[in-house]
Amino acid sequence: MLLRRIRAAGFLSFGENMELAVEPGLTVVTGPNGVGKSNLGRCLEVCRAAIGRSADDPAAERLDLYKDSGYQGRSSFEVRPI
Numbered sequence: 254m255l256l257r258r259i260r261a262a263g264f265l266s267f268g269e270n271m272e273l274a275v276e277p278g279l280t281v282v283t284g285p286n287g288v289g290k291s292n293l294g295r296c297l298e299v300c301r302a303a304i305g306r307s308a309d310d311p312a313a314e315r316l317d318l319y320k321d322s323g324y325q326g327r328s329s330f331e332v333r334p335i
Contacts (some may be wrong), residue, residue: 258335259300265292268324272335295319300334 260272306313
């Protein structure tokens with residue numbers, strides 16, 4: 254699967270909708286501390302784990318790490334590869 258876009262809402266520090274388009278080639282994410290770079294990486298990890306769940310990928314086991322990752326204690330969130 255080729256990732257072209259990722260969307261998250263209510264996940265970790267992304268209270269509102271966050272969407273990132275990924276163009277062909279190398280993508281580099283930079284910015285000051287506290288703007289969500291690491292949480293973007295966590296979004297990617299959640300997507301890989303969710304996709305791996307249907308393919309018996311061991312990465313799917315990591316989904317449990319994120320069950321309580323709703324923004325400011327929310328009980329649900331959405332992370333989706335598009």
